[in-house]
Amino acid sequence: MPKRNLPLSKVYQLLEPGPVVLLTTSRAGHANIMTMSWHTMMEFEPPLIGCIISNRNYSFDILKKTRECVINIPTADMAEKVVACGNSSGSKINKFEKFGLTPKPARYVSAPLIDECFANFECCLFDAGWVNRYCLFVLEVTQAWKDPNVKNPQTMHHEGKGNFMIAGERIKLKSKMK
Amino acid sequence: MPKRNLPLSKVYQLLEPGPVVLLTTSRAGHANIMTMSWHTMMEFEPPLIGCIISNRNYSFDILKKTRECVINIPTADMAEKVVACGNSSGSKINKFEKFGLTPKPARYVSAPLIDECFANFECCLFDAGWVNRYCLFVLEVTQAWKDPNVKNPQTMHHEGKGNFMIAGERIKLKSKMK
Numbered sequence: 001m002p003k004r005n006l007p008l009s010k011v012y013q014l015l016e017p018g019p020v021v022l023l024t025t026s027r028a029g030h031a032n033i034m035t036m037s038w039h040t041m042m043e044f045e046p047p048l049i050g051c052i053i054s055n056r057n058y059s060f061d062i063l064k065k066t067r068e069c070v071i072n073i074p075t076a077d078m079a080e081k082v083v084a085c086g087n088s089s090g091s092k093i094n095k096f097e098k099f100g101l102t103p104k105p106a107r108y109v110s111a112p113l114i115d116e117c118f119a120n121f122e123c124c125l126f127d128a129g130w131v132n133r134y135c136l137f138v139l140e141v142t143q144a145w146k147d148p149n150v151k152n153p154q155t156m157h158h159e160g161k162g163n164f165m166i167a168g169e170r171i172k173l174k175s176k177m178k
Numbered sequence: 179m180p181k182r183n184l185p186l187s188k189v190y191q192l193l194e195p196g197p198v199v200l201l202t203t204s205r206a207g208h209a210n211i212m213t214m215s216w217h218t219m220m221e222f223e224p225p226l227i228g229c230i231i232s233n234r235n236y237s238f239d240i241l242k243k244t245r246e247c248v249i250n251i252p253t254a255d256m257a258e259k260v261v262a263c264g265n266s267s268g269s270k271i272n273k274f275e276k277f278g279l280t281p282k283p284a285r286y287v288s289a290p291l292i293d294e295c296f297a298n299f300e301c302c303l304f305d306a307g308w309v310n311r312y313c314l315f316v317l318e319v320t321q322a323w324k325d326p327n328v329k330n331p332q333t334m335h336h337e338g339k340g341n342f343m344i345a346g347e348r349i350k351l352k353s354k355m356k
Contacts, residue, residue, distance in 0.1 A: 010338075016215050017335035017343050018196010035355070037194050040218035042230050042312055050228060050314070052220050076349070083351045130308065134220055136228070138312070157195035157335070157345070160188075162353025165195050167335070168346020171254070173261045175340025177213070 001115055003145035011047040011144050012178075014073060014119050015039065017167070019155035020082060022072040023051070024103075025062040026111045031103055032090030033114065034059040035082055037158040039071075044178065047141040048126060055135055058090040063137060067125035068109040071139070072117035076154040076166045081116075083162060107143050118150040179293055181323040189225040189322050192251060192297050193217065195345070197333035198260060200250040201229070202281075203240040204289045209281055210268030211292065212237040213260055215336040217249075222356065225319040226304060233313055236268040241315060245303035246287040249317070250295035254332040254344045259294075261340060285321050296328040 015021075023034045038052035049071065053060050063069050074082050081099045088095065096103050103112035106122045113120040127138035157165040201212045216230035227249065231238050241247050252260050259277045266273065274281050281290035284300045291298040305316035335343040
């Protein structure tokens with residue numbers, strides 16, 4: 001997908017709705033993908049994102065050590081691949097090859113962008129102070145990419161056990177909220 | 179709405195998709211409502227929820243002091259009221275009266291349930307260790323309620339500046355994920 005730079009001030013608009021994301025990491029030339037739903041915005045700009053990543057995940061140690069990752073947002077046409085990434089471990093397979101996803105080099109981090117996702121946020125580990133206590137990683141987005149042709153993405157929102165809500169209608173109300 | 183006890187093990191299924199919620203607090207007999215979108219699950223059971231609440235909000239001090247609140251999940255038929263709660267401050271008005279919302283007594287906490295919301299989670303402040311650093315409140319859900327008649331709720335998901343995505347189609351995939 002052809003991506004353009006997305007201003008960091010707009011990152012929250014894509015994450016605040018709560019989509020399932022794919023988190024990519026890389027260590028010693030081996031890239032991995034993890035499906036993740038437990039995240040929240042923590043600051044607008046520079047964008048800080050809080051993520052809970054279980055220490056049973058292969059990505060946990062890699063993120064802790066490399067301090068870099070990419071948050072990729074998939075759409076419902078990728079549903080089978082999103083679930084496949086969640087059902088398998090990077091300790092055993094190369095998920096990019098196995099599930100036919102395309103890694104693209106990032107600008108600032110060693111973890112790759114997933115080309116099929118309409119948005120990609122390059123992140124550095126900003127605060128590891130609660131990694132041991134809650135498996136909470138505070139990430140800072142340093143570079144954001146988005147496909148400018150995607151307007152109302154059909155993001156996936158996990159309701160547990162493989163049940164997903166797909167983004168529906170959009171409405172706009174008069175609001176003073178950011 | 180007629181609510182029933184919801185097992186605490188199922189709370190994540192309603193919050194993980196990322197809906198806008200209404201957070202209620204109470205101090206000295208005065209109840210307040212705050213619109214909130216920056217939250218994430220942090221643990222399945224007992225359910226822990228991480229919430230970012232700006233210290234510019236009237237609810238910030240109340241939650242810090244009373245250490246109790248209720249997380250209420252509204253649906254799109256309440257959109258005008260949800261935005262009105264976000265556009266006003268409880269320091270000046272009684273939002274329940276002003277916006278025609280119905281407070282119901284909770285079981286364990288002094289903050290009221292919003293009757294019009296299909297789900298209500300009574301919460302205690304579990305960890306205030308990062309309230310000063312990130313305005314992060316770690317809440318524990320001690321009692322959950324849900325309207326058993328609501329199956330595929332039309333939750334609201336904020337995309338910034340009064341733009342909302344409304345929950346659409348549901349799909350189920352074969353998954354080992356919790």
